[in-house]
Amino acid sequence: MSKLLLYLKTDAFRKNLIAALVVIVVLFLGVYIGLRVYTKHGDSIEVPTVKGMHIDQAIDVLEKADLEYFIDSIYQMDMQPGLVIEQDPEPKSHVKTGRTIYLTIITQVPPEVAFPNIIDKTLIEASAILRNQSLKVGDTVYIADIARDVVLDVKFAGQPLKPGRMVPKGSKLTLVLGNGRGSNEVELPNLVGLSLDEARFALIGVGLNIGTINYAGAVVDSLAAKVISQQPDSTTGIVSIGTAVNLTLSN
Structure with missing residues (x-):
């Protein structure tokens, strides 16, 4: 020791x-x-505001600020693709140079959904089903069929669309619906006020015929005479093709 x-x-x-x-x-x-x-103790910069910018502009701003970035995306209908809707850290925060800024943008490519079967559904039912699938009714086309406002066919980009096919969310679809008339039925036009030639042309155009022609009172100029009544009248609505329509004309 x-x-x-x-x-x-x-x-x-x-x-x-x-x-x-x-x-x-x-x-x-x-x-x-x-x-x-x-x-880089004591060396910090202020996070720029990129929320609300298009992603290309946001990237340019972050790169000039010497900041990294990570991009996540979500889909929202009716919003501009590529728009930055969230950023983390928040604007005005102070971070080190080289810090990663996390961005959430609206995806430029919408996800796809399976097209549901809406054939034989009413327009109201079909619209609700499509809305639940984030799809839209873009246009409606009516064809002769006794089923009124019932979906007979669906088209996407001009092509028939079958149930189960994948389509982008937000797509606008064209619905082909029945007009409630049979293929041999047409709507009776209103001929009152037309000349005889005009009435004949209107009837032939929808597949109807002129029946008897009567004149009320003294007719000085038959060419100038106008239809003052018709039978059946226009309030009848739907008639069969080939139905004869009787006319009464007067000066």
């Missing part, structure tokens, strides 16, 4: 102790300064 005490009092021990302390201090300072440089 006496030898240890004697050694602690020697110059060699004191030199070794001082050298060890110096090494520890140097290592501490090296680690401290290195961490400050690595973490």
Whole structure:
């Protein structure tokens, strides 16, 4: 034990102790300064506002600010594709250069959904089903069929659409509906006020015929006479093709 005490009092021990302390201090300072440089302690920038920008513009702003970015996307109907709707960290926050800014944008390619079967559904029912699938009624086309306002066919981009086919969300579809009339029925036109030639032309155009022609009172100029009544009258609505329409004309 006496030898240890004697050694602690020697110059060699004191030199070794001082050298060890110096090494520890140097290592501490090296680690401290290195961490400050690595973490850029005290060196921060303000996060720019890119929310509301198109993604191309937002990327340009972030790159000029020496910031990284990560992009996630969601789909929302009726919103501009590529629009930045969220950012993290929030604008005006202070971060280190090189920090990653997380962006959420509206996807430019909408997801697809399976087209539901709406054949033989009423227009109201079909519209509700399509709306639940994030699809839209773009146009309606009526054809002769006794089923009124019932879906007979569906078209997408001019082509027939079968149930189960994948279509982009938000797509506008054309519905082919029945007009409530049979294929041998037409709507009776209103002929009152037309000349005989005009009335004949109107009837032939929809597949109807002129029946008896009567004149009311003295007719000076038959060419100038106008239809004052018809039978059946226009309030009848739907009649069969080939129906004869009786006319009464007068000057």
